[in-house]
Amino acid sequence: MRYVQIDTQSDPQSGTHPSSEKQKQLSELLATELRSIGIEDAHADEFGYVYATIPSNSDKNIPVICFCSHVDTATDCSGTNVKPLLHKDYNGEDIVLPDDATQIISIKDYPYLKQHIGHSIITASGHTLLGADDKAGVAIIMDLANYLVGHPEIKHGTAKLLFTPDEEIGEGTAKLNLQKLAADYAYTLDGGECGTLEDETFSADAVMITIHGVSAHPGYAKNKLVNALKIAAEILAALPKETLAPESTEKREGFIHPVRMEGLAEKASIEFIIRDFKTAALAKYEAQLKSIAVTVLSKYPTAYFDFEVQEQYRNMKEVLEKHPQVLTHASEAYKRAGLNAVNEPIRGGTDGSRLSFMGLPCPNLFTGMQAIHSKQEWIGVKDMEKAVEMLTHLLQVWAE
Ligand SMILES: [Zn+2]
Numbered sequence: 001m002r003y004v005q006i007d008t009q010s011d012p013q014s015g016t017h018p019s020s021e022k023q024k025q026l027s028e029l030l031a032t033e034l035r036s037i038g039i040e041d042a043h044a045d046e047f048g049y050v051y052a053t054i055p056s057n058s059d060k061n062i063p064v065i066c067f068c069s070h071v072d073t074a075t076d077c078s079g080t081n082v083k084p085l086l087h088k089d090y091n092g093e094d095i096v097l098p099d100d101a102t103q104i105i106s107i108k109d110y111p112y113l114k115q116h117i118g119h120s121i122i123t124a125s126g127h128t129l130l131g132a133d134d135k136a137g138v139a140i141i142m143d144l145a146n147y148l149v150g151h152p153e154i155k156h157g158t159a160k161l162l163f164t165p166d167e168e169i170g171e172g173t174a175k176l177n178l179q180k181l182a183a184d185y186a187y188t189l190d191g192g193e194c195g196t197l198e199d200e201t202f203s204a205d206a207v208m209i210t211i212h213g214v215s216a217h218p219g220y221a222k223n224k225l226v227n228a229l230k231i232a233a234e235i236l237a238a239l240p241k242e243t244l245a246p247e248s249t250e251k252r253e254g255f256i257h258p259v260r261m262e263g264l265a266e267k268a269s270i271e272f273i274i275r276d277f278k279t280a281a282l283a284k285y286e287a288q289l290k291s292i293a294v295t296v297l298s299k300y301p302t303a304y305f306d307f308e309v310q311e312q313y314r315n316m317k318e319v320l321e322k323h324p325q326v327l328t329h330a331s332e333a334y335k336r337a338g339l340n341a342v343n344e345p346i347r348g349g350t351d352g353s354r355l356s357f358m359g360l361p362c363p364n365l366f367t368g369m370q371a372i373h374s375k376q377e378w379i380g381v382k383d384m385e386k387a388v389e390m391l392t393h394l395l396q397v398w399a400e
Pocket of ligand 1: 070133134167190
């Protein structure tokens with residue numbers, strides 16, 4: 001509840017690292033708190049990353065495990081002056097947030113709340129998001145560190161703690177120093193429902209179609225002018241709607257999604273994001289998109305288009321499959337904590353998908369966070385406690 005009161009919203013426009021200086025306030029606080037419990041090397045660097053080491057207390061040669069969460073909050077909703085509210089012994093009734101009575105958290109909208117009746121939950125007050133995404137992960141890792149320091153009877157290898165800025169704007173690993181981190185495997189604490197174990201993300205490309213029309217004075221444009229805006233509109237109109245669109249797909253289905261269009265009569269561009277769990281499907285969707293553009297442009301022989309594909313990230317499963325112990329050890333830790341691991345694909349990306357392809361295999365573990373990026377964001381305290389318990393098991397499974 002202290003951490004969420006520090007405004008750490010990232011800023012996609014700034015172009016700096018960290019994208020907003022204020023994130024460092026939390027990073028520095030975390031480093032200071034870690035040092036105060038005896039984790040001597042804890043420090044925040046100039047980019048807002050916190051690195052810390054809990055040394056091994058075992059004679060065995062055990063892989064170095066990193067736990068990671070992000071300090072920034074999403075841009076969808078204000079993160080300024082967050083007032084966290086602790087609802088003890090939640091009674092199952094609707095929670096009307098005090099600063100905005102239209103913000104109501106109810107079991108009807110969030111059936112998962114039912115599992116928290118009789119337990120404590122935390123919400124914001126109605127004006128802001130809560131920031132459980134991902135300060136729940138931060139709190140879990142901090143609590144784990146505190147627990148391990150006080151319980152030397154738990155035998156473990158070297159554990160690295162990592163807090164990153166700018167995850168929400170896709171730059172969480174931009175200035176990460178992997179050599180310095182020196183971990184063999186990692187886990188992000190950035191997932192939802194208790195028991196979920198996220199081991200798959202989308203594979204993702206971006207596509208930019210730039211249409212070059214022919215400009216002419218509109219008063220004298222007959223048989224000359226070719227309007228790039230109208231061609232762009234025809235391309236958009238020709239996209240599949242009942243399939244391959246985010247609004248008509250779920251689960252393991254992929255999509256082609258226009259996210260931005262800009263232009264003038266002379267030249268227009270459309271930006272797409274392309275997503276699927278199978279990397280090979282991206283090329284198929286891109287070919288389909290290109291063929292739409294070719295068909296539309298074939299009616300305008302004096303216009304032409306550029307088609308540019310940019311790789312964004314890849315399904316972490318491709319990496320995790322080569323290191324099956326990362327998931328089997330996690331499943332065993334869930335089991336020892338009394339949970340059944342539910343493997344879930346994420347219809348998006350995580351820092352873990354980038355880390356995995358940077359050479360640090362990294363699935364995503366649960367924290368309990370719900371209704372993220374919204375004013376109704378909430379979290380059950382017992383889920384966070386369970387996550388801490390599960391992590392102590394996880395380190396012991398690796399040690400064994
Ligand atoms: Zn997150």
